[in-house]
Amino acid sequence: GQSLEQPSEVTAVEGAIVQINCTYQTSGFYGLSWYQQHDGGAPTFLSYNALDGLEETGRFSSFLSRSDSYGYLLLQELQMKDSASYFCAPEGTNAGKSTFGDGTTLTVKP
Amino acid sequence: SAVISQKPSRDICQRGTSLTIQCQVDSQVTMMFWYRQQPGQSLTLIATANQGSEATYESGFVIDKFPISRPNLTFSTLTVSNMSPEDSSIYLCSVEDTGHEQYFGPGTRLTVT
Numbered sequence: 001g002q003s004l005e006q007p008s009e010v011t012a013v014e015g016a017i018v019q020i021n022c023t024y025q026t027s028g029f030y031g032l033s034w035y036q037q038h039d040g041g042a043p044t045f046l047s048y049n050a051l052d053g054l055e056e057t058g059r060f061s062s063f064l065s066r067s068d069s070y071g072y073l074l075l076q077e078l079q080m081k082d083s084a085s086y087f088c089a090p091e092g093t094n095a096g097k098s099t100f101g102d103g104t105t106l107t108v109k110p
Numbered sequence: 111s112a113v114i115s116q117k118p119s120r121d122i123c124q125r126g127t128s129l130t131i132q133c134q135v136d137s138q139v140t141m142m143f144w145y146r147q148q149p150g151q152s153l154t155l156i157a158t159a160n161q162g163s164e165a166t167y168e169s170g171f172v173i174d175k176f177p178i179s180r181p182n183l184t185f186s187t188l189t190v191s192n193m194s195p196e197d198s199s200i201y202l203c204s205v206e207d208t209g210h211e212q213y214f215g216p217g218t219r220l221t222v223t
Contacts, residue, residue, distance in 0.1 A: 031210060033211070033212070035212075041216075042202060042217055043153065043212075048210045050210070097158055098212065100153040100154075100155075102151070102152045103151075
């Protein structure tokens with residue numbers, strides 16, 4: 001079967017660093033994606049990891065450990081506009097589709 | 111990146127009726143996906159639509175309730191049939207590019223009364 005776990009809520013202050021963890025169990029695995037969704041908006045793609053290690057894109061980094069079925073999204077120098085929901089989405093081997101986790105609501109406070 | 115539009119953006123419908131949602135992409139794509147999302151919750155995949163073949167439905171979703179068309183590589187429709195209040199949700203279409211990124215349409219907010 002498939003399962004996904006990520007924290008439901010995280011709160012941090014502006015300028016801080018936040019790590020959102022994701023553990024997954026899926027039949028077949030290509031890679032792990034992260035998406036950001038603001039209230040009332042559509043999800044937008046942040047990153048994709050197919051190989052173990054850290055991928056850095058500006059203030060956001062994403063990490064994957066295939067052997068541990070674990071990944072995380074690291075957000076640095078938090079800004080108020082980073083307040084949103086963040087979804088991890090492992091991509092399985094079945095037609096390349098992704099399964100979305102329940103999402104982590106990040107609240108950034110001044 | 112792909113730019114996706116959806117119509118309508120929102121609608122209020124009476125139970126027992128049907129609504130067809132349109133999804134238009136600005137480039138040719140092989141796979142299109144239809145999702146449902148309750149406010150504040152995760153995205154649930156309804157089906158995958160490939161051009162030239164029947165859509166593949168996820169567990170809990172059936173073609174009679176959610177018929178899908180995919181007449182060409184830039185367009186798809188999802189129909190929500192015989193609606194009930196439980197179908198009230200946001201419906202999103204998405205496409206995947208070669209880099210494993212999914213691009214989402216703005217969504218259709220459906221309220222069934």
